[in-house]
Amino acid sequence: MTTRVNYEHELSQLNHDIKEMGRMVETSIEECFIAFEDQDFEKAEDIIKGDRTINDLERSIEARCLSIILRQQPVAGDLRVVSSALKVVTDLERIGDHASDIAELILRIKGEHVYHVVRHIPSMASAAREMVRCSIEAFINQDLEIANQIEKQDDVVDELFDKVKNDVVDLLKQSTEHIDQCIDLLMVAKYLERIGDHAVNVCEWTEFSKTGALKNVRIL
Numbered sequence: 001m002t003t004r005v006n007y008e009h010e011l012s013q014l015n016h017d018i019k020e021m022g023r024m025v026e027t028s029i030e031e032c033f034i035a036f037e038d039q040d041f042e043k044a045e046d047i048i049k050g051d052r053t054i055n056d057l058e059r060s061i062e063a064r065c066l067s068i069i070l071r072q073q074p075v076a077g078d079l080r081v082v083s084s085a086l087k088v089v090t091d092l093e094r095i096g097d098h099a100s101d102i103a104e105l106i107l108r109i110k111g112e113h114v115y116h117v118v119r120h121i122p123s124m125a126s127a128a129r130e131m132v133r134c135s136i137e138a139f140i141n142q143d144l145e146i147a148n149q150i151e152k153q154d155d156v157v158d159e160l161f162d163k164v165k166n167d168v169v170d171l172l173k174q175s176t177e178h179i180d181q182c183i184d185l186l187m188v189a190k191y192l193e194r195i196g197d198h199a200v201n202v203c204e205w206t207e208f209s210k211t212g213a214l215k216n217v218r219i220l
Contacts, residue, residue: 007072014064014085015140021057021092022136028054028099029129029195033122036106047103054096061089077212084209088139091198091205095132098191098198105184105191118167118185121192124160127153128192131199139206147203157196164189 028047035043065086068074074082131150138146168182208214 007068007074007078010064010068010072011081014061014068014082017057017061017064018085018088018092019136019140021054021061021089022132024050024054024057025092025095025099026129026132026136028096029102029125029132032099032102032106033125035103036109037122039110041107041110044103044106048100051096051100055093058089058093062086080209080212084139084205087205088202091201092136095195095198098195102188102191105188109181109184109188118164118171120160120163120167121185121189124157124164124189124192127157127160128195128199131157131196132202135199135202135206139202139209142206142210144207144210147206150203151200154196154200157193161189161193 028050031043031047034040035047065082068082069079072078131153134146134150134153137143138150165186168185171178172182204214
């Protein structure tokens, strides 16, 4: 292979691994709330254990990125693509951590009625999961239009977070018996908000990869 063809092949493999990591963290979020609704604590434990696989894939992708930089010595736009990938997998790893954190809270909450009473949590989970999916798609395809749309969707997740807080307040007004559960539910919502923030980070790294601009600072 010529140097350029070899580089394109390695970049394709890199994108494949990032897409797989994105699929894994997206599935973890989805499985969390299936476990929550069904009170499936074995599934929640599997999510926690599965976080190790996500961490292993992060290290593998990091090693691939460093290998590309050392062997191919990319410059300008090519270097931005690879360095952005290093940052993206860090955000994906944190999303996986938050899914695992939510699974741990599910094991503690253990109340069938709670999932349905705090009615905006499922919507928030769905919105956050969609942000993750689309942000990875935007990065892989270097699609700035999708990236910009996802950044705007973060406002939806933030609004749902406020609604979850109101749900919890209403629950406490009815009874103070479930104070500990309410605190845990707020933490679930907070982790979902952070997942949305990490998806926005992925979109910002897409912009940097494509244009060299990051948060109004021009980087060559």
